[in-house]
Amino acid sequence: MKKLMFVLAVIAALAAVFAAGCSKKKTVPLAPTDMATATATIDPAATATHTATDTPEPTATYTPTEIPPCPAKSDPGPGSGIWVDHCDDGDNEAVLDIHANGPGYWYTYDDYDDAGDSYVYPIPETVYVREGEEVVPFYMTWQPGHGDCSYAAQMTGVVTNTFQYGFVGMGVNLLGEPLTGGIDITALTDSSSNPINGIRFYAKSVENVGGLYKIKLAADGVYPDADTFNHNFTATADWTLYELKFDTDFAKEGWGAGTPAATIDDVLQGLEAFQWQTHGTPPAAGRVVDLIVDEIELIHIP
Numbered sequence: 001m002k003k004l005m006f007v008l009a010v011i012a013a014l015a016a017v018f019a020a021g022c023s024k025k026k027t028v029p030l031a032p033t034d035m036a037t038a039t040a041t042i043d044p045a046a047t048a049t050h051t052a053t054d055t056p057e058p059t060a061t062y063t064p065t066e067i068p069p070c071p072a073k074s075d076p077g078p079g080s081g082i083w084v085d086h087c088d089d090g091d092n093e094a095v096l097d098i099h100a101n102g103p104g105y106w107y108t109y110d111d112y113d114d115a116g117d118s119y120v121y122p123i124p125e126t127v128y129v130r131e132g133e134e135v136v137p138f139y140m141t142w143q144p145g146h147g148d149c150s151y152a153a154q155m156t157g158v159v160t161n162t163f164q165y166g167f168v169g170m171g172v173n174l175l176g177e178p179l180t181g182g183i184d185i186t187a188l189t190d191s192s193s194n195p196i197n198g199i200r201f202y203a204k205s206v207e208n209v210g211g212l213y214k215i216k217l218a219a220d221g222v223y224p225d226a227d228t229f230n231h232n233f234t235a236t237a238d239w240t241l242y243e244l245k246f247d248t249d250f251a252k253e254g255w256g257a258g259t260p261a262a263t264i265d266d267v268l269q270g271l272e273a274f275q276w277q278t279h280g281t282p283p284a285a286g287r288v289v290d291l292i293v294d295e296i297e298l299i300h301i302p
Helices: 002-014 125-130 264-268
Strands: 038-041 059-062 082-085 106-110 119-121 153-159 168-173 198-204 212-218 229-234 240-245 273-278 287-299
Touching (some): 106 119, 106 125, 106 153, 153 168, 168 287, 198 212, 212 264
Antiparallel strands (some): 082 287, 153 287, 168 273, 198 240, 198 287, 212 273
C-alpha cells in the first residue's frame, strides 16, 4: 500500500480530476471546468527496487480553457467506417457496441507480472486490486482532442529496465467481459458494404516526442505466445493520422515459439482489443512515457 500511495502522490498532479468510487462498468463523464492547473515531475526512481540516476524528469503543465465539445460524430456518407471510440464523452467506455457482451472499455497495464517496476497513469486496475484499494477506472485525461475539441485518451509514466524489456501500455477492448472469442473483424463492413480491413487513428505526444511505440492486435485466446501482430511508429508533436491495413502493415516481431503460430486471419477472427504500448529496450536511466490517441475507427482501405 505504501508503494501505491507514493506513486499516487508523484503522478496525481498530471490530472487534477479523479473519478473515484465506481466500477469499470460505470462511466465517468468530465467537464472542461473540472480540469485544474497541474505541474508534475515524474521520477523513474519512485520505486524501492529502482535506483537509476540522471533520471528524466518531465514537467507537464495544463492550463484549463473552455474546450468546446466536438460536433456529433455520425456516419457522414458512403465509405464511412465503424467507430471504436472517438473519446468525445471523456469516459472509459468504447463507442463500439456490436457484441452481446456490450461495449468494451479502456485500461492501462504495466510490466509488474514480468518482475518490472515501470508505472503508468491512469493507474492500472491490477495495481488497485493488488494493493487492496477501490478501483478507479480509466478516464480521458487529455484536452483538447483532435479537432481542438472534447477529449483524447492519454497514458503517461515511466518505463524502466528492471525488466529487461520493460513496458507500459493502454488499450481499448472491443467487447465487454468475458473477452473469450473476441470479435470477427473479417465479418464487418463499412457503410458502402466494403469489408473492414484496417484501422485509422490519430496520435501525438507532448513529453516524449520521438518516442517509440507500437499498436498491437490483442487476442489472448488466439496467440500461442505473446508475439503479437504490431505496427511500430514514432510519436510526433502534432496530431498524425495513421491508416493501417491489417494484412500488410502489421507483423510479428518473430521471437515467439508457440505452436501452431497464429496467422493474421486467425487474430482478426478473434480480435479482443487494440493496445498502444512502448517499444524498444528502455535506457538505464528510464524513459518518460507520453502518448495521446484519438478517433479510433475501423475502416476499409482499398
